[in-house]
Amino acid sequence: MSSVTERDVIVVGAGPSGSATAAFLAQKGHDVLLLDRHQFPRDKTCGDAVPAGAVELLWRLGMRDRIEKSVARGELYPLEGMMLVSPRGHELHAKFNHGAHGADSYVAPRIYFDALIQAHAVASGAEFCQAQAKEPLVENGRVVGVRAQANGSVKEMHAKLVIGADGVTSVIARNLRPKNTQHLDSHRAVALRAYIEDIEEIPKEVEFYLYKDILPGYAWIFPIGQNRANIGLGMRLDFFRKKKYNLEKMLRDFLEMPVIKKRLLRGGQLRDMATWQLNFGSQQHMQHVFDGALLVGDAAGFINPLTGGGIHNGLVSAELAAQVADDALKTNNVSRAQMQVYESLCHEHMWTSMRNSFWMQRTFMRFPILVDFLVKRMKENSALAQTFLTKL
Ligand SMILES: Cc1cc2nc3c(=O)[nH]c(=O)nc-3n(C[C@H](O)[C@H](O)[C@H](O)COP(=O)(O)OP(=O)(O)OC[C@H]3O[C@@H](n4cnc5c(N)ncnc54)[C@H](O)[C@@H]3O)c2cc1C
Secondary structure (H helix, E strand, O other), rough: OOOEEEEEEEEEEEHHHHHHHHHHHHOOOOOOOEEOOOOOEEEEEOOOEOHHHHHHHHHOOOHHHHHHHHHHOOOEEEOEEEEEEOOOEEEEEOOOOOOOOOOOOOEHHHHHHHHHHHHHHHHOOOOOEEEEEEEEEEEEOOEEEEEEEEOOEEEEEEEEEEEEOOOOHHHHHHHOOHHHHOOOHHHHEEEEEEEEEEEEOOOOEEEEEEHHHOOOOOEOOOOOOEEEEEEEEEHHHEEEHHHHHHHHHHHHHHHHOOHOOOOOOOOOOEEEOOOOOOOEEOOOOOOOOEEOOEOOOHOOOEOOOOOOOOOOHHHHHHHHHHHHHHHHHHOOOOOHHHHHHHHHHHHHHHHHHHHHHHHHHHHHOOOHHHHHHHHHHHHHHHHHHHHHHHOO
């Protein structure tokens, strides 16, 4: 790989959003360089829940066979439904719908899931390089590449178009977005994830716990089979800072709750505990398009403010970005004016759900009793429960 060659596209970050964008663009015949500061496989702090819609988007990318083989190897754990537990302990169960084309939802530990998509990007024709982007290269107000550290030295890598897919701490977003449009704490969250090795899981069902001390947020148990689960909790950043909470202590307290404690086979064996941030897509007027650059996934901030889910939206943004980038590259015009349609498309596909989810998050936080009321009411109406829960 030469540092002076101009590529069609440099994608910074090979998580689901970056690798999917790279795969879509490589399949359209573009010369794509995919950078990540890590080699794959690598872990990513996450609840690992991947909805059927995201799986079907990956099928469209040609990944059905890879996903089925990964399921057969026992890496991805298929789900059938979910349970929501209200502050007063009422339980609401719902079966998941399959995707429009019959796909399952999964708990997909990111160490496996992300490596599948990254490998698919490479198989689709993208070149992968382990490199840490330091900043976008900007000439005359236009992004023309990135400055990145690889093999111990800093290089300039040039491209017609840069896609920032480098997650919540994106150096591409931080450098390109005007300072007054960074994410506010009320549209961000912090969460802690661990794997538990000794829990009696509810087979094929993800569990969400909403209780007084954690709202606006929740604790989760997402099974991966054989008495193991992804377990964690998260809450909105402004409340977390105000209340000066300690997430590790909160997780230990969660394990001490009688309903959880009685399911622990050896006292609660935790591994790989880690904390990470989430940027919600509920903050309006965020800029995702620049002269010579686009943002996708967490770098743009497309996480749902109620569920904390960002993989599906990251993949949706990848598909939209690839369409817009393909048109821009074909017409040799990568200006913001040409590519601004990407912001409209993201709005069209995601905004209604972001706005409604933010509204629900705020309402549940203010009136926890409403969660109890809704859970009790919906228990008596399984059709409503299914619609509500599987939309979460
Ligand atoms: C605790 C927690 C639980 C969550 N649970 C869920 C869940 O259950 N389901 C769900 O859908 N979503 C969940 N999310 C959100 C989800 O993790 C993200 O939305 C998702 O990872 C976004 O994918 P991405 O590809 O945009 O970014 P990422 O997955 O963050 O990938 C970014 C990539 O960029 C690389 N990178 C970063 N900086 C640089 C740099 N400077 N140079 C080169 N490479 C760089 C990183 O190494 C990484 O590989 C959770 C988040 C957290 C924090």
